[in-house]
Structures are given as C-alpha cells and as structure tokens.
C-alpha cells in the first residue's frame with residue numbers, strides 16, 4: 001500500500017493525489033513545483049476535513065497549526081482555524 005498515487009473525492013470530483021502526482025499550484029500567483037503528497041496537503045485528510053480544504057500548497061503558502069490532529073493549513077484555512085481557536089478561548 002503506497003501513497004504515491006491514489007484517487008480521492010474532493011468537492012464531489014474525483015482527483016488524482018499522491019506524492020507521485022504533480023500538482024498544479026492551487027494558490028493564485030504561486031508557481032511552486034509541488035506534488036499532491038500529504039506533505040503539501042491542507043488538513044490531514046486528502047479531499048478535505050474539518051479544518052483543511054484538501055488543497056495542495058507549497059511551504060510558503062502552508063502554515064503550521066501546531067496541532068497534530070489538525071495538520072498544516074493553507075492561508076484561508078489557518079485564518080479560519082485561528083479565529084475558531086480565539087472564539088473557543090473566550
């Protein structure tokens with residue numbers, strides 16, 4: 001069982017994923033050469049999860065949440081996540 005190549009469903013569409021699959025950059029204006037491996041995934045689950053959108057982002061557009069169960073998130077997702085954390089902290 002490898003993670004080099006597999007299919008996931010994201011937003012109702014089948015897409016190919018895995019570190020063997022070249023990703024077109026999903027962030028506007030970003031031309032980083034990345035793949036669809038878990039290292040570049042927003043969130044923890046391919047296809048999106050509670051906090052992540054399931055997009056693939058280079059390290060420059062990818063932010064550490066600091067939470068093991070949340071994973072690393074893209075800009076919009078980390079902003080939402082941090083907002084939720086602040087609400088919960090009140």
Ligand SMILES: [Zn+2]
Pocket residue numbers: 042043052053054055073074075076077078
């Ligand atoms: Zn995201």
Ligand SMILES: [Zn+2]
Pocket residue numbers: 027030031032057058059060061
């Ligand atoms: Zn980027």
